[in-house]
Amino acid sequence: MDLERNHKWKACDYDSHIELVSTVNGEGQEGTQSSYGFVSYFGEAVRRMKANDKRACITREVRKELGLEFKNLPPAEKSKYVSQQHRVDKVAHDEAKFLTRCAPDRFEVVVGQLTDKQREVVCEMGLDNLIKLNCGRLKRKLCCWLVERTDVARCVIELNGSELQISANSFRYIMGVTDGGLPLLLEGDRSHVAAYLEKYNVTSSGINIKTLADILQNSREANEEFKVTFMLFTLCTVLSAPTDQLVSGIT
Template sequence: MMVVMRNEQEHSESEGSRAKKKKKHDGTSRPACSWVHFSREFIKEYTASHPESSGLKAATKAASDAWKLMSPEEKAKYTNRAREVWDKYLSTTPARVPKPRRQTKLVTRCSPGRLLNVLQRLTPDQKAAVKSMGFGSILNLRCRTLRRSLCLWLLEKFNTVRRSLEICGERIPLTPRDVELVMGLASNGKDVVNSGPDELIAELRKKYNATNRGISVRLLEERLAVPEAGDDFKRSFLLYVLGTLLCPTAREVARYRQGKQRAVGGCLLFLQLFYYESVAVGEPSELSPAIFPCLASWGEEEISEREKQERELGGYGCGEENMPMSGSEGNAVCVDIEIADPVRAPCRNAQYGCAEIVDYTKRKEHEEVCLCAPCACPIRKCHFVGSSTQLSEHFSSKHWDSGRRFQYNSPLPITLNKNETFLVLQAEKDGILFLLNKGTESIGHTVMITCISPSSSKEQYLYDIVSERGNSCLRLKSYTNNYPGRVEGSPPVDFLLVPFGFLNPTGKLDLEMCIWNSTDIGAD
C-alpha cells in the first residue's frame, strides 16, 4: 500500500513538474506565424472530413498544398491574426537581453611565428629597405608563439570604451605611445592617404590578385621570397606585416566578447608584451635599463620563464603594476633606455624632397631644423603645400601674374591698393618668395617684409623700405624673418609705420623697396 501511494505521489509530482514546465514554456514561447494558424485550422477540418487518411503527415501535406494555392487576399485573414498575436506578445513580454557568449577558444590571424620565418630569410638589402620605411623595429622580433590562455584572459579584462586593461585592481590605459615603446613603431607622422587614381588601384589589385576577401598571405610570402629590395618588396612587406601582426581594433575585441565573431583581428602580440612590461612578478630586483623597443627583449625563453612565474603566483593578474610605460599627464617617467638596434627612419618631410634617413631617437631633432619643412602658398584659396623650392616652382607656373618679380640689390617702386594687405615678391635670380605685408593701425599702416621659408632656416636677407611725402621721408632697414606662409596678425618683427597722411590722393600707399641677397649683406 505504501509503495502504491509513493508511486502515485511520485507520478503526481512528475505530472506537476511537467505541467509547470509546459506552462512556463507556453508563457515564453514566441507567437506562431500565419502558416501555423492556417495549418492548425485546416488539419482539424481535414481530419474530421477524411477519417480514412493515414494521419498527421498526410494532413500536413494537404495543408501545405492548399496554402500554396491560396491568394494573398485569402492569406490575409491568417496574416492579420498572426500580427495581432505578435503585437500583443511584444507589448507584454519584457525585452530579452542577450547574454554574451563566453569564448573558450581563441582564433586569430596574428601569427608572429609566420612573420619570424619570413624575417629570417631576408637579405641584407631587404633589411635595409625595411629600415628605410621606418619598420626596422620589426626585425627585432624574437617571439614565435602567442600565449593564448593569456590573450583570452586579457581580452576579458580589456575595456573597449576606455581603451584600457583593468587588471591588478588598476585601470592601465593603452596609448599610441605604448605601441611605440613596445613595438618600436612611430606614434606620429604623416596620415595615410587611402585613395588614388582608379587606374593605379586597379593595376595593384590585379598585381596582388586582390578580391573582396583581401590578399592571399601565401602569395605575399612567395613575393617576399624573391631576393629584390625595390618598391615591390616594400609594398609586399608592409602588406604582409599588416596581415600577420599589426592593425589592432577595439571594435573587433568588443564583437568577440559579445560572441558575434569567433576570430580576433589585431595585434594580440602587443597586448601580450604590454602586459609583461606593465605587471611585475617575482622578487624585486635592481632597476635595469629598459630595452627599446620592448619587442626585442621577449624571446621564447624569457616568455616561458615569465609564464612559470605567473603559475607560481597563482595565475595571471597576481603581480604588481609597474610604473606606466608612457607616463601620465604632467608626470615625466625617467628610465634608462637601451636601444636594441638603432631604428632608422625617413624624415617626415620626405615627400617634400628631404632624403635624410636618421636614427629614430634623433628624428625629432632633425625635423625641427629640416630645410624641406613644408611651406604654404600665400595665394588665398590655393591649398598647395611643399618645400620652399617646390613652392617657388608652383608659384612661377600657377600664379606668375599674382605677384611682382624683382632683382636683388635694385630699388623697386611699389603701390599697394587701399584693401591690399600683402604682395608676393619673387626674386628673378633664385625664385625665393617674399611677402610685403601691410597692416592697419589707428594712425597709419604697418609695413614689413618676410621670407617664405621654414622657420628653422637661418638664412636672412637685408631689406630697405622707403615712404616719401614731399620733403619728408620714412625709412626702415632690417632683416627678413622666416615664415612658412602668410603672416597673420602682428608678428614680433621690425616694421615701418606709415601715417595715413603719407597716402597718395587716391588712398594708395606708394613705397620703394630693395632686398639684398644673403651674399651681399652689409652693402648699402
C-alpha cells in the same frame, strides 16, 4: 558499488583513457543528451580508483558498470555532473570564438630570408625594431585573458585591481614601430594600383596572406613593390591581423 572489492585491476597506464571516453550510457554505447554529464562522473570515479590503486586499468566492463551507476543516480545528484559539463562546454565554446591570424612565427620566417638591402629598406620604413621580433606563437589563453580585462572605451587594462593606461605611444613603445610619419591615402583611383591588384591576385574578398608570404620569400629586390608587399604582410600578421586568411578592405 565497491569497485575496489569487485574488480581485480591489471597494471597499466590509465592516464590516456579519460580523454578517449565520450558520453556513455549504461549499455556502453554512445549516450543521449540526458547522460552527457557522465564524462564528469567518470573522471571523478576514476581519480578515486587510481588514488587507491595507481595500477588500476579501466576495462570495458568497468566503463559499463560506471555507466549503469550514473544512469541510476538520483536526479539531484546527477544534475551536479551535468552542470559541470555545461561549464566545460561553455569554456571550450568561449575559447573557440577567440580568432586571430596574428602569427609572429610566420613573420619571423619571412624576415629571416630578407637580404641586407631589404633589411635596410625596412629600417627606413620605421620597422627596424619590429624585424627583431622573436616571440614565436601567441599564447591564446593569455591573449584572451588580457582582452577580457581591457576596457576599450576608456583605453585601460584592469590588472589585479589596478588600471594600466594604453595609448598609441604605448603601442609604439612595445612594438618598436614609428608613430606617425607619411600620410596614409585610404581612397583613390583603382587604376593607380592595378598592377598590385594583379600581382596579389586580389579577389572581392581581399588578398590571401600566403600570397604575400610567397612573394616576399621569392623576392630579392628592395624596390617600391617590396615595400608595399612587406607592409601589407606586416599588417596582416602582426600589427592588425584579420580573423581569416584574407587581407580585406584592399579593393
